Structures are given as structure tokens and as C-alpha cells.
Amino acid sequence: MAEIALHGEEHGHPTGLTRWLFTTNHKDIGTLYLCFSLLMFFIGGSFALVVRAELFQPGLQFVSATTFTQMTTLHALVMIFGAIMPSFVGLANWMVPIMIGAPDMALPRLNNWSFWILPFAFVMLLSTWAMPGGPPTSGWTLYPPNSLQTGMAFPFVIFAIHLMGISSVMGAINIVTTIFNMRAPGMTWSRLPLFVWSWLITGFLLIGAMPVLAGAVTMLLTDKYFGTSFFSAAGGGDPVMFQHVFWFFGHPEVYIMILPAFGIVSQIVPTFSRKPLFGYHSMVYAICAIAFLSFVVWAHHMFTVGMPLAGELFFMYSTILIAVPTGVKVFNWIATMWRGSLTFETPMLWALAFIVLFTIGGFSGLMLGLAPVDFQYQDTYFVVAHFHYVLVTGALFAIVAAVYYWLPKWTGHMYDERLGKIHFWISAIFVNVLFFPQHFLGLAGMPRRIPDYAVQYAEWNMISSIGAFVFGFAQLLFLYNLIRAVRGRGPRATAQVWEGAHGLEWTLPSPPPYHSFTEPPKIDDAQAHS
Amino acid sequence: MAGNTRFCLAIMAAALAGAASPAYADYATGLTPGITSTSREIYWLHSLAYWVCVAIGVVVYGAMMWAIARHRKSRGAVAAQFRENARLEIVWTIVPLLILVVLAVPATLTLIRMKDTAAPDLTIKVTGQQWRWRYDYLDQGVGFFSSLDTKSVDASKLRSGIDPAGVPNYLREVDNPLVLPIGRKIRLLFTSTDVIHSWWMPAFGYKIDANPGFINEAWTRIDQPGTYRGQCAELCGIGHGYMPAVVVAMNPADFDAWLATKKTEQASAAAGAERQWTKTDLMAKGQEVYGRICAACHQPTGKGIPGTFPALDGSPLVNGPVSGHMDRVMNGKPGTTMQAFATQLSDVDIAGVITFERNSWGNKTGDVVQPSQIKAARK
Numbered sequence: 001m002a003e004i005a006l007h008g009e010e011h012g013h014p015t016g017l018t019r020w021l022f023t024t025n026h027k028d029i030g031t032l033y034l035c036f037s038l039l040m041f042f043i044g045g046s047f048a049l050v051v052r053a054e055l056f057q058p059g060l061q062f063v064s065a066t067t068f069t070q071m072t073t074l075h076a077l078v079m080i081f082g083a084i085m086p087s088f089v090g091l092a093n094w095m096v097p098i099m100i101g102a103p104d105m106a107l108p109r110l111n112n113w114s115f116w117i118l119p120f121a122f123v124m125l126l127s128t129w130a131m132p133g134g135p136p137t138s139g140w141t142l143y144p145p146n147s148l149q150t151g152m153a154f155p156f157v158i159f160a161i162h163l164m165g166i167s168s169v170m171g172a173i174n175i176v177t178t179i180f181n182m183r184a185p186g187m188t189w190s191r192l193p194l195f196v197w198s199w200l201i202t203g204f205l206l207i208g209a210m211p212v213l214a215g216a217v218t219m220l221l222t223d224k225y226f227g228t229s230f231f232s233a234a235g236g237g238d239p240v241m242f243q244h245v246f247w248f249f250g251h252p253e254v255y256i257m258i259l260p261a262f263g264i265v266s267q268i269v270p271t272f273s274r275k276p277l278f279g280y281h282s283m284v285y286a287i288c289a290i291a292f293l294s295f296v297v298w299a300h301h302m303f304t305v306g307m308p309l310a311g312e313l314f315f316m317y318s319t320i321l322i323a324v325p326t327g328v329k330v331f332n333w334i335a336t337m338w339r340g341s342l343t344f345e346t347p348m349l350w351a352l353a354f355i356v357l358f359t360i361g362g363f364s365g366l367m368l369g370l371a372p373v374d375f376q377y378q379d380t381y382f383v384v385a386h387f388h389y390v391l392v393t394g395a396l397f398a399i400v401a402a403v404y405y406w407l408p409k410w411t412g413h414m415y416d417e418r419l420g421k422i423h424f425w426i427s428a429i430f431v432n433v434l435f436f437p438q439h440f441l442g443l444a445g446m447p448r449r450i451p452d453y454a455v456q457y458a459e460w461n462m463i464s465s466i467g468a469f470v471f472g473f474a475q476l477l478f479l480y481n482l483i484r485a486v487r488g489r490g491p492r493a494t495a496q497v498w499e500g501a502h503g504l505e506w507t508l509p510s511p512p513p514y515h516s517f518t519e520p521p522k523i524d525d526a527q528a529h530s
Numbered sequence: 531m532a533g534n535t536r537f538c539l540a541i542m543a544a545a546l547a548g549a550a551s552p553a554y555a556d557y558a559t560g561l562t563p564g565i566t567s568t569s570r571e572i573y574w575l576h577s578l579a580y581w582v583c584v585a586i587g588v589v590v591y592g593a594m595m596w597a598i599a600r601h602r603k604s605r606g607a608v609a610a611q612f613r614e615n616a617r618l619e620i621v622w623t624i625v626p627l628l629i630l631v632v633l634a635v636p637a638t639l640t641l642i643r644m645k646d647t648a649a650p651d652l653t654i655k656v657t658g659q660q661w662r663w664r665y666d667y668l669d670q671g672v673g674f675f676s677s678l679d680t681k682s683v684d685a686s687k688l689r690s691g692i693d694p695a696g697v698p699n700y701l702r703e704v705d706n707p708l709v710l711p712i713g714r715k716i717r718l719l720f721t722s723t724d725v726i727h728s729w730w731m732p733a734f735g736y737k738i739d740a741n742p743g744f745i746n747e748a749w750t751r752i753d754q755p756g757t758y759r760g761q762c763a764e765l766c767g768i769g770h771g772y773m774p775a776v777v778v779a780m781n782p783a784d785f786d787a788w789l790a791t792k793k794t795e796q797a798s799a800a801a802g803a804e805r806q807w808t809k810t811d812l813m814a815k816g817q818e819v820y821g822r823i824c825a826a827c828h829q830p831t832g833k834g835i836p837g838t839f840p841a842l843d844g845s846p847l848v849n850g851p852v853s854g855h856m857d858r859v860m861n862g863k864p865g866t867t868m869q870a871f872a873t874q875l876s877d878v879d880i881a882g883v884i885t886f887e888r889n890s891w892g893n894k895t896g897d898v899v900q901p902s903q904i905k906a907a908r909k
């Protein structure tokens with residue numbers, strides 16, 4: 001994407017490689033984040049396709065059980081830390097300063113550094129394929145004692161996770177600081193666009209959760225190499241304690257990957273409904289409520305580890321309670337559409353699919369939250385279906401919606417609308433062919449993370465794999481459409497881009513100047529998004 | 531967007547069909563109601579939660595589809611500009627809360643009943659290890675390992691050329707199933723010798739994690755005789771998919787007879803350790819044990835997996851003194867996957883497998899290790 005047509009008439013900034021290496025510009029860094037996460041999305045996706053190819057039929061046809069399990073481990077790590085999280089940070093980098101009327105991020109040098117750590121982290125993570133023994137076979141959750149059986153790759157995986165954590169915490173600090181300190185005059189808290197609100201809360205979740213992950217994996221490291229026994233019963237520790245610490249990070253992490261998606265959908269739905277967002281204040285309260293609850297529900301990932309009754313009940317109640325604020329958000333989006341003047345450009349299609357399909361993930365989440373029933377669901381394909389509805393048709397669909405929505409603003413050119421719609425329909429149909437049958441598999445008794453399965457699961461697995469391949473390759477259409485717009489092939493975009501769009505980003509030309517607001521804009525109610 | 535509407539309806543229809551057909555069959559879709567009071571309660575709760583979700587879905591998707599169909603610009607819709615309605619917000623906060631209470635009350639009661647392990651008629655310890663289960667009938671002196679059946683083992687190898695469809699109960703068959711009486715309250719204790727496993731028996735309605743160094747408990751009372759199948763549910767390394775659990779439930783009288791036979795059998799097996807074995811018999815025994823226990827890591831070829839599991843073919847340890855080889859097999863290698871098999875295998879099994887390893891592939895030591903040597907080494 002080096003050809004991005006940023007305005008040349010601005011005062012001289014470096015060009016070529018050094019521009020990207022030393023950049024402190026929020027748009028350049030946003031572009032770097034987005035390109036990086038796109039690359040990781042294809043790498044993580046190819047791991048998933050190896051998994052689905054192997055599961056196409058019972059028996060082992062392509063890879064060993066070891067390689068299969070390593071693929072599942074790295075698919076998750078790459079998609080979570082390499083694709084979803086950096087793309088949200090990229091979107092925040094590009095859009096938060098513009099949406100609040102700031103000249104740049106509050107801490108531009110830190111910004112450069114938090115991005116450039118990432119390539120090193122992922123080179124280290126992916127290099128474990130070349131090490132004797134290969135990547136861990138313990139899944140991305142790295143539960144001990146299983147993960148402690150990893151060979152030489154172990155410390156590299158741990159240090160890679162440390163680096164990813166440092167990068168996201170620095171990114172989060174930067175975004176939070178920017179939102180607190182850099183808002184233009186008149187950009188009051190109650191005029192803040194929902195995307196900015198969602199990222200503010202996400203920033204706090206990141207700052208609260210990532211250090212806990214770093215602590216957990218550091219304890220693994222000392223257990224393996226320095227003779228500690230945090231997680232070994234023989235030395236007075238407890239393997240289940242790792243799961244408590246891990247999921248204390250892990251559940252907020254889930255909301256780190258979904259709150260910005262809520263924000264994106266709350267920008268897009270009003271635009272294409274030509275109507276203000278319904279219930280702005282309750283939307284903000286709902287995000288805060290979800291963020292708070294996300295810290296007190298972690299053990300619902302562990303209902304079967306052998307908790308006392310009181311613990312099971314507490315975590316069941318707190319978990320199903322999340323359905324209330326989540327429901328409020330869905331109801332508000334639909335009320336926003338209600339009696340609007342709807343059009344269905346590509347970003348809107350993705351946002352609508354998000355609402356429909358994320359809600360399916362919410363339903364299965366509610367079912368999983370009922371502790372006694374979870375004794376059946378836990379660790380099955382029902383869970384796999386659930387979190388892919390939340391993370392693929394949830395987080396990823398929102399990211400794609402955001403890219404189509406803001407791409408004309410970034411590049412100054414429209415993407416190909418027809419191709420965007422084809423991309424949408426193929427993706428929306430086949431993502432369901434891919435993940436919906438996994439509900440059935442889980443209910444019928446298929447555990448997750450197995451390389452081979454009993455033959456009664458053959459049909460749905462075959463259907464799921466077909467869905468995976470079509471869905472996966474359809475993303476090449478997306479790639480083509482992106483490159484086309486970046487290279488200036490589409491019609492020129494106006495500043496307004498979308499008829500119904502409100503907010504500061506649409507007051508700047510497309511593409512915006514290298515330094516967005518050299519003078520703070522004045523915001524009044526008419527201009528404020530919401 | 532009409533296509534989207536139709537598509538969502540199709541999904542919901544498929545989901546409804548799924549809930550309506552709980553039987554295990556091809557295109558298996560539903561949760562099993564199971565064969566215990568617990569599993570039936572869980573099935574009922576699952577159905578309740580499912581239909582609550584369907585009902586909410588009809589309302590939410592219905593409203594959304596209505597807006598998509600009617601309030602579109604192409605039909606000349608002009609956008610209203612309302613942006614808040616406090617009463618509506620309160621309604622759609624309170625109503626979901628009430629629905630949650632309706633779900634939480636029966637779920638709480640079921641959970642309380644599931645935790646009541648008091649006054650069992652029989653207690654069985656279930657021990658997970660990479661990658662098989664062990665069942666010990668406490669106070670009965672009976673215990674045995676339960677490993678994946680050899681037909682499944684053969685068919686499940688990479689490019690085995692064997693069609694899994696032709697293997698009876700592929701990956702869900704074991705050599706020694708857990709035999710249980712119906713009608714009695716059975717307490718199950720779960721633990722592990724290495725990593726975390728999870729014993730899942732869908733027909734009982736639950737899975738319970740088997741944690742090394744800790745004991746979890748659960749109970750069951752089976753209603754109907756039959757064979758019930760499940761498998762390990764917690765990722766426990768590369769053999770995770772090859773760790774089935776099979777329960778054979780029988781009438782109490784049949785069970786008592788089975789238990790008595792099993793006791794005699796285990797007593798006579800212990801006596802087998804006393805006599806001298808021929809090399810041929812030990813090799814045969816050893817080959818069987820190797821295929822069942824060792825081949826998962828060290829591979830049937832004895833070549834291991836470079837970097838992860840050492841080769842036995844040509845290994846200095848296997849071709850060195852017998853005492854070193856015995857020590858490694860019996861006491862394991864701390865900090866690795868190599869377990870201490872002294873507690874897991876009989877004298878005959880260990881003698882057989884050591885003899886086999888020392889005289890297979892390129893290893894030609896000619897050594898024969900007798901069960902009596904193993905017995906002596908145990909002291």
C-alpha cells in the first residue's frame with residue numbers, strides 16, 4: 001500500500017522505506033497496522049484451511065496429528081494477536097484523531113514503536129515452525145502441564161506473546177491519552193462518536209488485561225526453566241490456577257475484540273439509515289457495563305474444572321447478565337434502522353450481517369453460560385461455532401465493514417461497489433455453511449481440537465470444510481478491491497462520501513491532508529456524530 | 531435484502547430441524563437426552579434455552595427484516611429523526627432480565643443436584659494419562675487401563691489406506707470398557723498422572739476435568755443397560771483425539787458376576803510374573819504393549835519424531851545395559867512426556883516391551899528380560 005496517495009503538497013516528509021520505518025504520522029501508522037493485520041489474516045487463514053482440509057474426511061489424509069494441533073494453536077494466536085487486534089488498533093490510529101479533531105495521536109513516537117514491535121513478535125512466533133519439535137501442541141490457551149511439554153519453541157512463543165502484549169498496551173495507552181487530551185473544543189464526552197467511545201473503554205480493558213497474560217506466561221516460563229511450581233501439584237502449585245489467571249485476561253480479551261466492532265456498527269448503521277443513532281447514552285452505558293462485567297465472568301470458561309457450587313453459581317449469574325447490555329445494543333441498532341431511509345451499500349450490508357450473525361453468537365453464548373448445560377457443551381464444536389460467530393461474523397465482519405466504509409476517505413477513491421457486494425454475499429453465505437454445522441457437531445458429541453473424528457460426524461464436517469474454502473478464497477476479492485482503490489482505479493471520492501454520514505472525518509477532503517487538523521475545528525450539535 | 535431474509539429463515543429452519551432430531555445418526559445434529567436423571571434435566575434446560583433464543587430471535591430478526599423491507603429509501607421512505615425513548619430502553623432492559631431469571635432458577639436447581647455425591651453404592655477412580663484412561667474399582671481390588679482399540683489405531687494413522695467407515699465405532703472403541711451396574715448410585719473420582727484431561731460421557735450429561743494432583747468428583751445413576759461412548763474433551767497433546775471412553779452398563783447381577791471374574795483374572799495375571807517366559811512369548815507380548823503404549827510417541831518404526839520424541843531404533847540407551855533401559859521404562863524421565871510406567875504396566879508387560887525394543891528394527895541385542903527381573907527391580 002506504499003502508493004497511498006497522501007497529499008504531496010504538504011511540507012516535506014520522508015519518502016520510500018524510511019517514511020514507513022520512522023513515521024510518527026497517525027495515518028501512516030494506521031496504514032502499517034492495517035496492512036500487517038491483512039497479511040496475518042491470510043497467514044492465519046491458511047492455517048485454518050489446513051485444519052479444515054484435514055477435517056474434510058475422517059482419517060488423516062494430509063498432516064500428522066502433531067502438525068494439525070500445531071496449526072490450531074498458531075491459527076488462534078495469529079488471528080487474535082496478529083489479525084483482529086492490530087486491525088482495530090489500525091482503525092483507531094487512522095480514525096480517532098480525525099474523529100475528535102486532533103492533529104495526530106498524543107504520543108507519536110510511542111505509536112511508531114508499538115507498531116514496529118509487532119513484525120518482530122510474529123517473525124519469532126512463526127519461526128517456531130522451523131524449530132525442532134515445532135510450535136506448541138497445547139492450543140493458544142497454553143494450559144499447563146500440557147504446554148510445558150513443548151520443545152525448543154516454548155520460550156520463543158512466550159517472548160512473542162510478551163512483545164504482542166507490550167505493543168497492545170502501548171497502543172492502548174496512546175489511544176486513551178489521545179481521547180482524553182486531544183479533543184477539539186466542543187467535542188464533549190456526550191458528542192464523542194461511538195467508535196471513539198468504544199475504543200476508550202477497550203483501551204482500559206487492554207491496560208487491565210494484557211499484563212495479566214504476561215504474568216501468566218512468565219510463570220509458565222519459570223515453571224519450565226527455573227524450577228518454580230506455580231502450576232505443579234507436586235511442588236504445591238495448582239494447574240487450574242493457570243486457567244484462572246489466563247481467563248482473567250482471556251475474557252476481557254474477548255471484549256477487546258468486540259467493543260470496537262460495536263463502535264464501528266454504531267457509526268455505519270446511522271449513516272445508511274440517514275437517522276441519528278438511537279439511544280446514544282444507553283449505548284455508552286451498555287459498553288461500560290459490558291466492560292465491567294467482562295472482568296467478573298472469567299471462570300465460565302472453566303465450569304468443568306471442579307469449582308465449588310458457590311463459584312459455579314456466581315459465574316453463571318454474572319455471565320448470563322451480560323446478555324442484558326448486549327441485548328440493549330442490538331435493540332438500539334434496530335431502533336436506529338426503524339423508520340429510517342435505508343440504503344444497502346457494501347459497508348451497510350456487512351454491518352447488518354454483523355447484527356444478525358453476532359446475535360446468533362450471543363444466543364449460543366447465553367446457552368453456554370448456563371453452567372449445568374455447559375457440562376455438555378464445554379470443549380465441543382458448539383463452543384467453536386459460538387466463538388467463531390462472535391469473532392468472525394462479529395469482529396471480522398465489523399472490520400471489513402469499517403474498511404469499506406472508510407476506504408474512500410483513506411484513498412480518495414471509491415472501491416468497486418459491485419465487487420464489494422459479490423464479496424459480501426459469498427462471504428455471508430459461506431461463513432454460515434462453515435460455522436453453522438459446527439453447532440450440530442458439538443451437540444452431537446464432537447470435541448474441539450481433534451485431528452480425526454468418529455464417522456457419524458463426517459457429513460457436517462465435509463459441509464463445514466467446503467464453506468471454509470469458499471469463504472477463505474472469497475477474501476481474495478476483498479484484497480483485489482482494496483488494491484484497486486489504493487492504486488486510484490475507482491471514481492474519485494468526495495469529502496462527504498456517504499450521503500447520510502455525519503462527523504468530523506467527513507469534513508476533511510478524501511484523502512485527508514497529511515496533518516489532519518492544523519487548526520482545531522469547532523464542533524456544534526449539528527456536526528457531532530450520534 | 532430479500533435474499534438475506536430467506537437465508538436467515540433457512541438457517542432457523544435448519545436449527546429447528548436440528549433440535550427436533552436428537553438421535554445419533556448421520557447428519558447428527560442434536561444433544562442426547564442421555565440415560566440418567568441429570569442428563570435428562572440438562573437436555574430439558576438445553577431445550578428451554580434453545581426455544582427462548584428462537585423466540586427472541588423471531589422478535590429481533592422480525593423487527594429488523596420489517597425495517598429492511600419497509601423503511602428503505604428506494605421505497606421513498608423519509609427518515610424520522612427521533613433519537614431516544616427512555617420507556618423503551620427500560621422495557622428492553624427489564625424484560626431480558628426476567629427471562630434470565632426464568633433460565634437461572636432451574637439451572638441452579640440442576641447444578642445443586644449434580645453436586646450431591648453423598649452416599650454412593652460404588653466408587654470408581656478414573657485416571658487420565660497420555661493417552662488412555664485407567665479405571666479403578668475402589669475397595670474391590672480391580673483396576674485396568676482402557677485404550678483405543680487396535681483397529682482404530684491402525685486406521686487412524688496418517689494415510690493408512692484403511693477406510694474409517696469400515697472400522698466398527700471408529701475412534702470410539704476401547705480394549706477394556708468401564709463396566710457399571712444400572713440402578714446404583716455410582717461416584718466417580720477424576721484425576722490424572724500427567725496433563726489435564728476431561729472425561730466426557732454425553733449419555734451421563736457431563737464431562738469432568740481430570741487434573742494432575744487433584745481429585746474431582748461426580749455421580750451418576752444409569753437407567754438402561756447398554757454401551758455408551760464418549761471421549762477425552764480437554765486438549766492433552768497429540769493423542770487427544772485418540773482417547774475414547776466407553777461405558778458398558780449392565781444389570782446389577784451381571785455386574786457382580788463380571789466383577790468376580792475380573793478379580794480372579796487379575797490374581798492369575800499377577801501369578802504369571804512368577805514363571806519363566808520364552809523369548810517368542812515375550813516378543814509377542816511386547817509388540818502388543820508397544821503398539822498400545824509406546825508407538826504414539828516413538829512411532830511404530832521406532833524412529834520417534836526428531837526433536838520431540840527420541841528414536842529407539844539404534845538408541846544407545848536401548849542398546850546399552852539392560853538396567854539402564856529398565857530404569858527409563860519403569861521410572862520415566864522427569865520433565866518430559868516419558869512417564870514412569872512401573873505404576874501403570876504389569877511385570878509381564880514391562881518385560882515384554884523391553885525385550886521387544888531390544889530385538890526390533892535395527893536393535894539386535896539378543897537380550898531377554900524376564901518378568902521376575904522387573905518384579906525384583908520394583909523393590
Ligand SMILES: [Cu+2]
Binds near residue numbers: 661727763764
Ligand atoms: Cu486426554
